[in-house]
Amino acid sequence: MNEINKKRLFYASCTALLVTAMTFAIRARLETVFGPEGVGLTLEQIGYAFTPAFWGFTLAMLFGGPLVDIIGIKKITWIAFIMHAIGIVWTIMAKDMSSLFIATLFVGIGNGMVEAALNPMIASMYPENKTKMLNRFHVWFPGGIAIGGVMGWLVMDVMELSWQVMVGVLFIPLVIYAFMFLGQKFPVTERVQLGVSTSNMFKSLGKPLFIFMAVCMMLTAASELGTTQRIESLLKESGTVPLLVLVFINGIMAFGRAFAGPVIHKLSPSGMLLFSAIFTFIGLWLLTITSGGMIFAAAAVFAVGVTFFWPTMLGFVAEYLPETGALGLSIMGGLGMLSVSIVLPIMGKLMDEASAHEALRTMSILPAILIAAFIGLFIYMKNRKTKTIKE
Template identity: 45%
Template sequence: MSIPIENSIAGTQVAKPVNASRLFVASCLALLVTSLTFALRAKIEGVFHDSYGLTREEIGWAFGPAFWGFAVATFLGGAIIDQVKTRNVLRIAFVCHLVGLVVLLFAKDKTLLFAANVFIGFANGSVEAACNPLVTTLFPDDKTKMLNRFHVWFPGGIVVGGILSWLLVSQLNLPWQALAMVLFVPLALYGWLFFGETVPETERVTSGVSYRDMFRNTGAPCTIIALVGFMILATSVPIAIDFGATSTWVVLALVLVAIVVESLVVNKTSLLFPFMVFCMFLTASTELGTNQFTGALLDKTGIDPLIVLVVVTGIMALGRYFAGPLVHRLSTVGVLLVSAIISAIGLYLYSTAGGTGATLFAAIVFAVGVCYFWPTMLGFVSEYLSKTGALGLSVLGGAGMVGTSFVLPIMGHSIDTAGPQQTLRFMTVLPVILIVAFALLALYLKNRRGAGTH
């Protein structure tokens, strides 16, 4: 599939095709590298705990940059992608992936592990910042469907990583570094595929939405960026946050007031995008936080955590590939609401599972629940808040990752002190909140359609 675009050469306008199929495959390979880094971390989490002597809390801290680095890259990429061009953001992703993986190969303490995850996180975020708007530009009539197909390669990559981990480390008894070396193969492939192709302008540019309007339509960009910045600070330089303290809730209330004022008074737009950012904190933490600590959470259930991870991510990959009919039947918000309900049930079953069969069943339910969260959240913003452009998609993706980086040390501390089952019960609260949030969102959209707006 090729898309003709206009390019100026020697003062004349000539048609230069964009190879949509090749760009989509390259995007999928870039996301595959991203997901393989998640699978790799899930494997080495036990190595750094058992062999290198790190506590779960220290590991959570060292893993944090993989998430907040992602957030920094997506926020920055979304803001400047139209100035520096998508192809250059992809080049940054390639270089940072390369540097991060090389540093990781030599990591044996929390400092080098932290540094490696800074580069890897920034690379992963650059992939998300560039590829999400690229996919919506390439397939403007099938945004949610193709975003789901693109994001097949996140859980799909974890399945591939899980199988490779079992084969190379568990069966062939190779060191974990052998697994890390495998990532250089798809890295080289996506670099080759991208760098030989013409990458089109983003949808925001082609549709004529101004740069200023893109920022304005995110509602409260200044407050959101400040909030995310604080969360990054709290995870990279541990700050004691007591959720039982009155001062914490006062600060949260002030943040909410600032978002309302900036959205409704300053930018004179709705609170819909900030609301979706809040939901993304929870959806991403439910999915990624749980999967990142699979080994520790299921350590005493009698089943290999790697099997559970492969089952969960395999179901997610299949579900995302065939998401199109489900989205058309239930609507985007309907999919999110049903996902929240099933996720809550799955996490509760996880927390009560005592044997192999019960754990596998809980894993299947959980996988079905979290399957559509990430791409459908992006699809919602692309469909209902299209004027937010690449920035909207990037801010949403970044919020998801920084929310996860925020919750990981909390989860690690809870596993160390309260145990896996109590931690899973704590995590169940997140999708329960989402059930209420998505029900309210469905009601809001129904009323808005009744008023004749979209």
């Protein structure tokens, strides 16, 4: 068997995450296709049709997390490929709420399996630089959303081609990541390397610090993805092109994650999370009071806030709670996506009955709670570090 080619595996992982991210951008664009002015679904119905992308993701991560340790990273990765392929084909054939729901479920499971397999693989390959490399890996989530957003705009708005063509473009990165993973040797997970037993792994999931981070993950993910996934409806009356605002937000996020190293060096993970919560709150509040070109300024503040949320939450758990293993990372990601599945219909209902501004104001409550939570985390981690030094 060949030696592990870390560089090829890392780039293949980035391409797989690119597919995951592009599905988010395409789904945001499909909101207008299947909405009141298209197929005729209400915004609340679309919210429900899109929820499997998130709770399907959650189920895939919760089942895939422990399976990664048992059957290996390689098999979970190929399951992700199969689910992605089925989901893309089904999306192209979708005609109503039911078929869109099923297609979204397969895509969600594929996305979840990608994260279930590849987050622990990267943590295992780069044990000394977990948070840094997870941030670099997650460059391709906002990067993929930006690419998918531009592609959707070009295909549907500039070239005026069908939405099925836009969805079909997903086959390009899908085939590329399959080829890059083909024939490669995969590493074992860090928990297997450390020899942590399954019983100790499950016990570690009950630690107060892990439970606290899991709850915070739900709030950080909902703040970021709940907002960006419904960008078309939220900014429909803002005087801008919502999909281009989405591209702008994710371009900033990709840039920030690509150069996360110096930021990580200056700020601790807990400090980064507090910084992120403050900027996310300010950004969401600004989006409720601006319009026209100023939407981009507000979106920039929001983007700076959410840039480090997801990878730093995972990096924190991988760094300070490694005994939770692949399951710990999967629970974090799974709960994050589950929270988004909860807020999407709520946001849709608010927009149907109240307004987009009301939905944004309601969403701003989440980072406000996180500011208080991460102030506490920052103080706790600082005191723990001081205690460790004294000992």
